[in-house]
Ligand SMILES: [Zn+2]
């Protein structure tokens with residue numbers, strides 16, 4: 001996902017409209033990610049690819065209609081870690 005997307009207010013899964021904080025590098029057991037953090041509920045969402053250590057950023061789409069394009073969703077899901 002383009003981090004620019006998170007410069008605008010987005011409605012989080014905690015139902016607050018927030019400006020997510022972008023964290024450029026955070027490590028998981030398999031590598032590192034760009035993540036965004038909600039300043040209200042502190043939840044972390046990986047935005048480069050899906051990771052079991054963080055929330056799936058696609059969960060945000062439930063509260064934000066058409067936040068992501070089909071291509072973005074496809075790329076995000078297909079780059080996830082090997083199981
Ligand atoms: Zn939140």
Ligand SMILES: [Zn+2]
Nearest residue numbers: 028030031051
């Ligand atoms: Zn990971």
